[in-house]
Amino acid sequence: MALAMMKFAPEENLTRYLQKIRKFPMLSAEDELKFSMAWRDNADHEAAHKLVTSHLRLVVKLAMGYRGYGMPIGELISEGNVGMMQAVKRFDPDRGFRLSTYAMWWIRAAIQEHILHNWSLVKMGTTAAQKKLFFNLRRLKGQMQAIEGGDLRPEHVSEISRVLDVPEQDVVNMNRRLAGSDNSLNAPMSADGDGEWQDSLIDDRDSQEEVLGEHEELSDRKALLANAMKCLNDRERHILIERRLKDEATTLEDLSQRYRISRERVRQIEVRAFEKLQKAMKAEIADRRNVVKKNFEQHRIAA
Numbered sequence: 001m002a003l004a005m006m007k008f009a010p011e012e013n014l015t016r017y018l019q020k021i022r023k024f025p026m027l028s029a030e031d032e033l034k035f036s037m038a039w040r041d042n043a044d045h046e047a048a049h050k051l052v053t054s055h056l057r058l059v060v061k062l063a064m065g066y067r068g069y070g071m072p073i074g075e076l077i078s079e080g081n082v083g084m085m086q087a088v089k090r091f092d093p094d095r096g097f098r099l100s101t102y103a104m105w106w107i108r109a110a111i112q113e114h115i116l117h118n119w120s121l122v123k124m125g126t127t128a129a130q131k132k133l134f135f136n137l138r139r140l141k142g143q144m145q146a147i148e149g150g151d152l153r154p155e156h157v158s159e160i161s162r163v164l165d166v167p168e169q170d171v172v173n174m175n176r177r178l179a180g181s182d183n184s185l186n187a188p189m190s191a192d193g194d195g196e197w198q199d200s201l202i203d204d205r206d207s208q209e210e211v212l213g214e215h216e217e218l219s220d221r222k223a224l225l226a227n228a229m230k231c232l233n234d235r236e237r238h239i240l241i242e243r244r245l246k247d248e249a250t251t252l253e254d255l256s257q258r259y260r261i262s263r264e265r266v267r268q269i270e271v272r273a274f275e276k277l278q279k280a281m282k283a284e285i286a287d288r289r290n291v292v293k294k295n296f297e298q299h300r301i302a303a
Contacts, residue, residue: 014073018060024053029098036093051088051099052081058100059084062107069115076111083110140164228280235259236273243270 027035027050038047059080066076087103095102140160152160152175161168229237239259242250252263259266 017074017077018057021053021056021060024056027051027054032099033093036091036099039088040091040093048088051091052084055084055100055103056081058103059107062104063111066111066115071115071118075114075118079110079114080107083107086110224281224284225277227284228277231276231280232273236269236276239266239269240273240277244274 032051032054035044035047035050038044039051060077063073063076063080067073083106084103087099087106090106091099091102093099140163144156144159152172157168157171160166160171164171229240232240239255242255243252252266255266256263
């Protein structure tokens, strides 16, 4: 979509950026309706451009409200501009309200999503209640003048829990997360600089030995099955594959029509083929064990 190619990133300092966006005129209700319909009905990119640029000051105003989260204001404005473009893309002028009313939700959502993704993966949760607590805790602490460091007072915890309808322990945990600092995994574990914290992390992936062992076991099973299948004739092999070795088994009806036999006959062939296959596989496993046992005895005698 061409609208997504328009960029209004505040790459200069904020003052210069504000000077630039003030040059874009504010739209009257009539012009906004006209341009909205032109974009919706005819995909008029020039109309969409006018809708977006006329609301860039709104994006800046909303982005300023999130300055306390440690993100560069330029990033917040850029993300808010993306939300503004999404709002224009989805705006329905027939609803009867102004674009700014609709766009505020998209702008805030884009900014909040950026903050959540960039704040800290280990600090933040992802549930709706945790997001609500994250974006309202600082504001409520300011209203209560609970700006001192350390844990919140019990009465403050209780009040925030009541207002936001979240457990008190969640309030305590979130406050501690926001107050804590991130530590680098490359930081030395000791004063002499010997080793880093990342060296002590556990790798949850399977070891190379386990991967190799599983691969060899799978290959061995495939080879065993392929050899055992040789004891079946073509019809038995095909019916067994269709009925037992496919993710979605072929129906007895389909196979009966193909071979022009009854469904019961197909079922009998399937059962007989499976029994023959089991017998052949057991026999080969027994032969392998005998070979291993014979080799072991020979080595023991030689020793």
